[in-house]
Amino acid sequence: MSFVPGLGIVKGMALTLRRFFEPKVTVMYPEVRLDVPHKFRGRLQLLYDEWGTLKCETCFQCAQACPIECIDMGGIDTRGRYHVHWGAAETYGERREESALRRSGRVVPDPAYLPFAPVDLAQVDAILDEHDHDPARMLDILEATQAAYGYLPVAALKRISHETGAWYAMIYGTASYYAHLRFEPAASAEQAKAVDEHRPAESTYLAALDAALDGGGRPGAPARA
Amino acid sequence: MPRWTGAGAPALRRGPDMTEILKTPARWPTILLGRARAKDPRDLDEAVAAGAFAGLRRAIRDLGPTAVIATIADSGLRGRGGAGFPAGEKWRTAASTDADRRYVVANGYGADPASHTDRTLMLLDPFSVIEGTAIAAYAIGANEAFIAVRAEDADVIASLSAAIGAATDAGFVGEDVSGSGHDIHMTVRPVQGAYMLGEETVLLKALEGKRGQPEQRPPHPAESGLFDRPTLVHNVQTLAAVPWIVSEGASAFRATGTTGSPGTVLVQVRTPGGENGVAEVPLGTPLREVLGLGGELPAGRSIKAVLIGGPSGGLLPPDALDTPYDFEPLRAAGAHLGSGSVVVVDDRTDLLELVGVLTRFCSNEACGKSIPCRIGVKRLAEIVARREDGLLRPVDMELATDLATDIVASALCDHERLATLPLTSGMRYFGSDFDPARRPQPASTEAPR
Ligand SMILES: Cc1cc2nc3c(=O)[nH]c(=O)nc-3n(C[C@H](O)[C@H](O)[C@H](O)COP(=O)(O)O)c2cc1C
Numbered sequence: 001m002s003f004v005p006g007l008g009i010v011k012g013m014a015l016t017l018r019r020f021f022e023p024k025v026t027v028m029y030p031e032v033r034l035d036v037p038h039k040f041r042g043r044l045q046l047l048y049d050e051w052g053t054l055k056c057e058t059c060f061q062c063a064q065a066c067p068i069e070c071i072d073m074g075g076i077d078t079r080g081r082y083h084v085h086w087g088a089a090e091t092y093g094e095r096r097e098e099s100a101l102r103r104s105g106r107v108v109p110d111p112a113y114l115p116f117a118p119v120d121l122a123q124v125d126a127i128l129d130e131h132d133h134d135p136a137r138m139l140d141i142l143e144a145t146q147a148a149y150g151y152l153p154v155a156a157l158k159r160i161s162h163e164t165g166a167w168y169a170m171i172y173g174t175a176s177y178y179a180h181l182r183f184e185p186a187a188s189a190e191q192a193k194a195v196d197e198h199r200p201a202e203s204t205y206l207a208a209l210d211a212a213l214d215g216g217g218r219p220g221a222p223a224r225a
Numbered sequence: 226m227p228r229w230t231g232a233g234a235p236a237l238r239r240g241p242d243m244t245e246i247l248k249t250p251a252r253w254p255t256i257l258l259g260r261a262r263a264k265d266p267r268d269l270d271e272a273v274a275a276g277a278f279a280g281l282r283r284a285i286r287d288l289g290p291t292a293v294i295a296t297i298a299d300s301g302l303r304g305r306g307g308a309g310f311p312a313g314e315k316w317r318t319a320a321s322t323d324a325d326r327r328y329v330v331a332n333g334y335g336a337d338p339a340s341h342t343d344r345t346l347m348l349l350d351p352f353s354v355i356e357g358t359a360i361a362a363y364a365i366g367a368n369e370a371f372i373a374v375r376a377e378d379a380d381v382i383a384s385l386s387a388a389i390g391a392a393t394d395a396g397f398v399g400e401d402v403s404g405s406g407h408d409i410h411m412t413v414r415p416v417q418g419a420y421m422l423g424e425e426t427v428l429l430k431a432l433e434g435k436r437g438q439p440e441q442r443p444p445h446p447a448e449s450g451l452f453d454r455p456t457l458v459h460n461v462q463t464l465a466a467v468p469w470i471v472s473e474g475a476s477a478f479r480a481t482g483t484t485g486s487p488g489t490v491l492v493q494v495r496t497p498g499g500e501n502g503v504a505e506v507p508l509g510t511p512l513r514e515v516l517g518l519g520g521e522l523p524a525g526r527s528i529k530a531v532l533i534g535g536p537s538g539g540l541l542p543p544d545a546l547d548t549p550y551d552f553e554p555l556r557a558a559g560a561h562l563g564s565g566s567v568v569v570v571d572d573r574t575d576l577l578e579l580v581g582v583l584t585r586f587c588s589n590e591a592c593g594k595s596i597p598c599r600i601g602v603k604r605l606a607e608i609v610a611r612r613e614d615g616l617l618r619p620v621d622m623e624l625a626t627d628l629a630t631d632i633v634a635s636a637l638c639d640h641e642r643l644a645t646l647p648l649t650s651g652m653r654y655f656g657s658d659f660d661p662a663r664r665p666q667p668a669s670t671e672a673p674r
């Protein structure tokens with residue numbers, strides 16, 4: 001095709017104009033529902049609410065739904081617990097740390113990158129052997145890994161992903177869901193024990209319920225073991 | 226995780242962590258807790274002498290899979306997990322869907338931390354759950370069955386593992402069950418880490434080692450569940466009723482409860498200053514009688530409301546006490562069976578605080594998959610908190626009503642359909658407690674949250 005100067009822009013503007021005058025449709029969700037693909041999460045845009053809080057809840061549904069893992073995100077999860085990260089780790093800490101190293105010749109002392117630090121993989125390899133490298137036994141593998149390292153190091157998760165064939169994003173999604181799994185070493189042994197022994201959400205709820213009912217129900221009743 | 230077999234099992238600890246069994250009228254039949262008074266619930270010989278595994282034997286020798294399913298359908302047994310779906314229909318679907326493998330999953334997770342009904346059943350009569358699960362597996366043609374329980378509940382895990390070990394040694398589960406040529410491998414699967422694990426599709430996700438978020442239904446698990454195979458998921462109480470039905474017959478089961486919902490359920494009754502224990506109650510019993518099991522309120526106090534169904538339960542007023550404890554009537558009144566918990570709320574309780582506690586728990590435990598649930602329920606909890614602090618905005622109560630309607634309408638799983646109940650039932654029956662004008666505005670000039 002011969003080159004016509006400005007044709008591209010005219011085509012583009014024609015589309016813009018056409019869209020501009022097309023009738024707009026507002027679907028009154030949830031009364032009316034469009035047929036949308038199973039994994040549809042709406043248009044991805046990070047919006048702020050009227051108080052200036054980011055509306056994204058860091059639920060990772062968008063990243064988990066993306067079949068080629070092209071969505072990365074990082075932040076603090078909604079319960080303020082973890083520095084979360086999703087997607088290829090080299091997009092974040094590892095690569096930046098590496099290039100910073102290359103440029104300055106020294107390690108960047110940023111604790112946010114600690115989870116990416118290499119660990120001795122012998123233990124996770126043993127755990128994987130014991131579980132037949134079976135992705136269907138992921139929870140057992142993750143629990144055993146946490147028991148071995150005290151937390152779930154990213155390097156171990158990547159090894160698990162490599163060895164079981166499960167996507168890193170799926171493993172991360174599993175690990176970040178369950179309250180008893182953690183990505184950072186516990187502050188102290190007592191804290192780890194306290195969290196392991198009792199699910200904080202439940203004891204808080206039971207205490208609040210007892211308080212709301214004026215504690216009348218069961219004096220000194222033990223919480224569920 | 227320790228796995229005990231019959232002989233070496235540690236003795237069952239009775240005492241503070243064993244929930245009390247409430248006394249019920251003698252005329253009420255015991256279908257689920259019939260053997261609960263056994264000296265050692267894990268002693269297979271004692272249980273067999275009291276009738277355990279008679280149902281399984283009858284199912285295999287006299288009935289065969291098709292007749293077992295027909296019996297369960299005739300009995301009108303409905304799911305005890307909360308929704309009350311007819312069991313027979315699920316069994317038919319699971320048995321008739323083409324597949325190379327099928328599974329049975331007994332849901333003993335007991336999501337509501339304040340209700341110990343399922344736990345009590347599994348501790349006091351583990352064999353009824355095991356036998357029911359085995360019959361279900363035999364009927365639908367499943368070779369693998371899982372009993373999912375809380376990983377933090379060592380007593381239940383020990384009790385069930387020991388009982389499965391004993392039943393395997395006796396040939397009631399395992400290879401070639403009771404000479405039927407059918408293998409049923411049964412395992413206890415401890416899971417933990419989220420309230421939502423009680424929901425069936427979430428539980429299946431956990432058993433597959435995945436993130437625990439519900440799936441769109443249909444397809445129901447009975448068609449495509451664990452590892453995409455037909456999977457029968459039942460509450461442990463539903464399964465524990467199965468052996469009784471198979472050995473006593475469907476019409477005997479129909480003699481208890483109501484025409485629409487035959488049989489009994491376990492209820493956790495809690496009365497302030499009175500009892501907090503588990504009782505077996507025929508479906509359709511008036512609420513008043515259920516409350517009666519918990520004893521009297523201390524002098525000078527009166528009932529203000531009844532909270533039925535656990536954290537996402539509904540608040541009913543004292544004049545609704547004639548409502549039958551049954552699936553549809555409770556739904557119509559604005560509550561639901563849920564976790565089987567019935568809590569008497571006396572006049573010292575601030576309903577708003579109670580609703581706040583419940584809504585916050587529901588919001589915190591939302592899995593995050595569906596946006597109306599994740600954000601909508603959180604906003605409801607915020608509205609209740611603003612109301613508690615006296616910082617309500619003029620449109621807030623109206624907003625709460627609208628929001629609740631939208632959350633229910635766009636729900637993905639039952640959690641979000643139900644999470645609005647404490648607030649909506651509270652506003653429906655106890656409007657004046659929720660009236661913004663009733664609470665004084667605080668002196669503080671803090672900006673609204
Ligand atoms: C938020 C939520 C929590 C639930 N928790 C439980 C539970 O703890 N135990 C249970 O048996 N069913 C629970 N269910 C109901 C299950 O999804 C499912 O309906 C049930 O296990 C099916 O068994 P059934 O047919 O015997 O009722 C829950 C449902 C929801 C939505």
Ligand code: SF4
Pocket residue numbers: 041044045055056057058059060061062063
């Ligand atoms: S993480 Fe969740 S809330 Fe945030 S943009 Fe993705 S889908 Fe939306």
Ligand code: FES
Pocket residue numbers: 421438439590591592593594595598599637638640641
């Ligand atoms: S709890 Fe998961 S969508 Fe509501």
